Amino acid sequence: MRDLLKKLTEAPGISGFEDEIRNLMMDELEGHVDEMEVDNMGNMIALKKGKEGGKRVMLAAHMDEIGxxxxxxxxxxxxxxxxxxxxxxxxxxxxxxxxxxxxxxxxxxxxxxxxxxxxxxxxxxxxxxxxxxxxxxxxxxxxxxxxxxxxxxxxxNQDFTELGKSLVKGKALDNRVGCAVLIEVMKQAETDATLYGVGTVQEEVGLKGAKTSAFKINPDMAIALDVTISGDHPGIKEDEAPAKAGKGPAIILADASGRGILTHPKVKELLISAADEEGIPYQLEVSEGGTTDASAIHLTREGIPTGVISPPTRYIHTPVSVVNVEDVENAVKLILAVLKRI
The missing domain is CATH 2.40.30.40 (Peptidase M42, domain 2)
Structure with a gap:
């Protein structure tokens, strides 16, 4: 996972200029999925076919970074x-x-x-x-x-660096963390569902790629893969950001005080039960802060049940973001466990 995160963070890709990171992701997925395409907005859509008549599940990780x-x-x-x-x-x-x-x-x-x-x-x-x-x-x-x-x-400019035993530092961990999770899930997934792995564009400037790709795919269910604030360092109160690095990925129950997403009850139940049954560490979060691609996806067409999984990350939206690699790996495990149950 460290090598993949290093490779992804070193690639450039501010909003509207995601070509290099998209090409890197497509190279990683070559041979692991049935189809890949780039849509009119520049989203990468990778398809892994499931059983005929099965559910259609969309995993979305935005490729763009601030710049x-x-x-x-x-x-x-x-x-x-x-x-x-x-x-x-x-x-x-x-x-x-x-x-x-x-x-x-x-x-x-x-x-x-x-x-x-x-x-x-x-x-x-x-x-x-x-x-x-x-x-x-x-x-x-x-x-x-x-x-x-x-x-x-x-x-x-910032170099990717290991900090201690489990932490890594780099630019654009928001959201190359989500991209790494998406790649690993698409490589390893075993599910009856037809799985769409989408690297979305222009999330940081209005969730734009999520809107168009969700409309195109029209899935039965979606999970956005992103990062959330890790509130385990000086200068932030625990009640402001209770998620902590190293305690497992966060399952987001609400963000932007509910103006973003309120996670669908069935999706919430599926995520939590899968984690509990598999013994995967996780945290629950109700956020008053920012939002993710899920906010656009769940309002597409007649509505799409959607959830969010986010490893806690320190110093988001700076060139020196820090994440615990174990949280990223456990996010992969959690999504794989969910997909087995669909």
């Missing part, structure tokens, strides 16, 4: 950028980035006004991304425009 995009180049060759997805400005400053251009990749650094030239009131404020810029070493706008173009995607 940046070039929106302006000033006369001195410095780049202004827009944020793609939910990014806290304070994590951007002084980071090294990779810009993906039509001619290959190049490195830049995010800078801003130096603190030595800030007034006292300025030093106490979080610097807005609008006051930052990317330095690619260009001497003027003309040289910069020969190197990059407006709309080029940008990713903050």
């Amino acid at each position: 940046l995009m070039i929106r302006y180049i000033d006369k001195n060759g410095f780049i202004k950028f827009s944020k793609i997805g939910g990014i806290n400005d304070q994590m951007l400053l002084n980071q090294e980035v990779t810009i993906y251009t039509s001619n290959g990749t190049l490195t830049g650094v995010i800078g801003s006004k130096p603190p030595h030239r800030m007034k006292e009131a300025e030093r106490k404020k979080v610097i807005s991304y609008e006051d930052m810029f990317i330095d690619i070493g260009a001497s003027d706008r003309e040289e910069a425009e020969s190197m990059v173009k407006l709309g080029d995607p940008i990713i903050v």
Whole structure:
């Protein structure tokens, strides 16, 4: 699992630019599924056929990660950028980035006004991304425009690293964790159901790929594979995020205070009973925070019973997210146990 997570996190793929991560996932699944296709939105849909007349089950993991995009180049060759997805400005400053251009990749650094030239009131404020810029070493706008173009995607650089015995750190664990779970389940699944493994696009900017792929597949049941906040570190109260790394994947009962998904009772019962009967560790979560592809899937057509399985992950939406590999492996075990019961 560690090797797969490393491979997935190292691949780029901000929202709308998921080609490389999609190709990697398709390479991993080659020979393990009956069919694969890329739909009009760019979703990867892998099919594993079940028994005739069996249920149709959709597993969805979004491929995209948060990132940046070039929106302006000033006369001195410095780049202004827009944020793609939910990014806290304070994590951007002084980071090294990779810009993906039509001619290959190049490195830049995010800078801003130096603190030595800030007034006292300025030093106490979080610097807005609008006051930052990317330095690619260009001497003027003309040289910069020969190197990059407006709309080029940008990713903050971070290496994949093991922390201690069971933890790993990397960029884009939201949601390459879900992608890794999807790949392993599709490889190992034994079920009477017809199984659709979907790598969705543009989740971070509106659950877009989930909407179109769920409409196309129209499954009898769906499970979204994502991550959730691990509240086991300083600065967060236990009641704000009770899930903890190393205690098993979280079965989400509700997110966004119910404005996202309220897990279908039959799906909830199936997930919990499978975990209990197989002795797979799990946690239950009612979240007031963000949401997942499940929110779009369960409202498709006349409604699709949907659940969410999410390994707890520290520092989500930063380049240094941390997950317990055992939680990821237990998420795979839980979904396989569920599929055997369908």
